Amino acid sequence: xxxxxxxxxxxxxxxxxxxxxxxxxxxxxxxxxxxxxxxxxxxxxxxxxxxxxxxxxxxxxxxxxxxxxxxxxxxxxxxxxxxxxxxxxxxxxxxxxxxxxxxxxxxxxxxxxxxxxxxxxxxxxxxxxxxxxxxxxxxxxxxxxxxxxxxxxxxxxxxxxxxxxxxxxxxxxxxxxxxxxxxxxxxxxxxxxxxxxxxxxxxxxxxxxxxxxxxxxxxxxxxxxxxxxxxxxxxxxxxxxxxxxxxxxxxxxxxxxxxxxxxxxxxxxxxxxxxxxxxxxxxxxxxxxxxxxxxxxxxxxxxxxxxxxxxxxxxxxxxxxxxxxxxxxxxxxxxxxxxxxxxxxxxx
Numbered sequence: 466x467x468x469x470x471x472x473x474x475x476x477x478x479x480x481x482x483x484x485x486x487x488x489x490x491x492x493x494x495x496x497x498x499x500x501x502x503x504x505x506x507x508x509x510x511x512x513x514x515x516x517x518x519x520x521x522x523x524x525x526x527x528x529x530x531x532x533x534x535x536x537x538x539x540x541x542x543x544x545x546x547x548x549x550x551x552x553x554x555x556x557x558x559x560x561x562x563x564x565x566x567x568x569x570x571x572x573x574x575x576x577x578x579x580x581x582x583x584x585x586x587x588x589x590x591x592x593x594x595x596x597x598x599x600x601x602x603x604x605x606x607x608x609x610x611x612x613x614x615x616x617x618x619x620x621x622x623x624x625x626x627x628x629x630x631x632x633x634x635x636x637x638x639x640x641x642x643x644x645x646x647x648x649x650x651x652x653x654x655x656x657x658x659x660x661x662x663x664x665x666x667x668x669x670x671x672x673x674x675x676x677x678x679x680x681x682x683x684x685x686x687x688x689x690x691x692x693x694x695x696x697x698x699x700x701x702x703x704x705x706x707x708x709x710x711x712x713x714x715x716x717x718x719x720x721x722x723x724x725x726x727x728x729x730x731x732x733x734x735x736x737x738x739x740x741x742x743x744x745x746x747x748x749x750x751x752x753x754x755x756x757x758x759x760x761x762x763x764x765x766x767x768x769x770x771x772x773x774x775x776x777x778x779x780x781x782x783x784x785x786x787x788x789x790x791x792x793x794x795x796x797x798x799x800x801x802x803x804x805x806x807x808x809x810x811x812x813x
Contacts, residue, residue, distance in 0.1 A: 469493040469771050472529045474520045474544055476500045476508055477627075479558055479585075480535035482709070484512070486767045493531075493771055499523040520544055524551055531774045534558060537629045538639065542567040549580045554774045556766075558585040560643050560794065561787040563634045568791050572784035581773050583780040584787035586647045590765035591708065596755040597723070597730050598652055600737060607727030609653050612680075612688035614645045615700040615720045625670065636672030637694045638663070638798055644702065645690045645721075646680075646797070647782070647790040652723060654684045656793045657809050663801035667695040678797045706733040708762045730755070 471493050473480050480500070487495045498509055499520040509516035517523035524532075524547060532548045534541060534557040542562045548555045549571075561584050562568035575582045588594055600606065616637075629635045650656060661678035668674040675693035682688065699705065700720045703713045719731040728739035735755040740748060772778045782790075796807040 469530045469774050470496045470528065471531045471533060472497045472499065472523055472527060473533045473535060474499045474523070475535035475537075475540075475558075476502075476505055477535060478712070480533075481508075482712075482763055483533045483535060483556075483767070486761075486763050487533075488512075489764065490767055490771070493767070496529055497523050497527045521547060524548065524553070529553060531555065531770065533770075538634050539563050539629070542571050545571055545582060546574060549574050549578050549582070552578065552580055554581045554583075554770075556583045556585060556770045559647075559787065560639050560791050561784060562791060563639075565788065565792050565795060568784065568788035572788050575784050581780055582784040583770050583773055584782050584784065585766070586644065586782050586787065586790070587708075587762050587766050588644060588648060588702070589651060589781050590769060591706070591762045592760050592765075593706070593733055593735050593755065593757045594648070594651070596735070596757045597732060600730060600755060601652060601723070601725075605727065605737060605739070606723065606725035606729055609684075609686045609723055609725045611722075611724045612649055612653055612686060613722040613724070614649070614688070614690045615698075616641050616645055616690065616692045616702065617696045617698040618694055618701040618703065619697050620694040625668070631670040631672065633672060636665075636670070636674070637692055638673060638676055638801075639794060641694065641701075642676065642678070642690060642692045642797065643790060643794045645692075646793050647787075648721070649680060649682075649688050649690075650790060650793070653686050653688065654682045655789075655809075656680050656688075657683045659793060659796040659800050659807045659809065660805075661797045661800040662804070663798075673801070676797065676801055678800070680793075702733065 497515040499517040501518045531554045534544050541557050545555050545557045658681040663673040663676035665673045674695045678690050680688040699716045699718050705718050705720045707715045719734045721732040723730045730737050736752050738752050741751050773780050800807045
């Protein structure tokens with residue numbers, strides 16, 4: 466397979482980002498897009514690519530090797546299932562689904578059909594995350610005791626002109642916190658229990674605008690995530706990691722902290738803290754930077770997807786893995802609603 470022909474379904478902000486990466490990659494080609502919005506026609510015309518208002522028409526009329534799904538959350542499973550039925554590999558944006566049963570059904574369909582599903586938890590393709598993972602696996606910070614994560618930003622009012630962003634499933638827990646939960650799972654281990662609280666007082670939408678959760682991990686680590694899309698602050702991954710500097714301001718500040726018995730790592734400033742000899746708060750603590758190159762994370766994700774489509778590798782996060790991240794995220798929603806501690810063993 467010399468060149469991968471890709472269709473993109475949904476051309477909002479993230480859909481356009483995927484398209485730009487396709488256009489910049491010599492190993493794949495954009496052959497069609499599907500989007501019912503009025504703005505899609507002029508966008509497709511500017512790209513000189515076929516536009517379909519209905520995604521099923523695209524799938525039935527255009528020969529494609531792969532599809533990238535960037536629809537609103539509630540449509541992810543429907544569109545991905547239609548692709549699997551046609552034996553077309555997919556990259557589906559997170560969250561994989563609105564509910565756990567649908568996510569698991571999609572994972573089962575993928576497994577039975579032998580059609581790979583890659584889920585767009587793009588941070589797993591970031592070299593600094595890979596470097597942090599190596600440092601943790603190599604024991605450089607010992608046993609992780611505490612993880613502390615901030616996801617605090619201000620989304621402009623125009624962001625909420627899109628109705629689904631004000632409704633159930635469109636709030637920052639499923640849009641933003643899901644990334645943080647996935648990072649905790651990837652770097653620290655599986656999550657065994659969840660407690661949380663949330664608020665919608667500031668914006669007054671149907672969904673939350675702020676939340677805090679506490680995570681208990683199977684290995685004894687405890688974690689905390691503070692989240693808001695209505696606070697003026699730089700302490701969020703989009704601002705601090707510089708993954709998309711055209712879309713977000715870039716300020717290098719630490720937002721993610723992983724503290725262990727032998728050292729600690731802060732991200733995305735890539736700092737490893739440790740004592741060179743005896744440990745003690747009264748002694749000088751040493752800091753060093755993790756050796757990490759500056760890479761385009763979305764380009765990395767697309768290259769990985771191309772390899773998945775060609776059968777050269779397995780998805781770094783498949784539908785079943787993403788379903789477990791979703792299970793924890795939905796548990797945060799439930800814990801915030803009920804005030805109860807949610808035992809994740811019932812979701813395994």
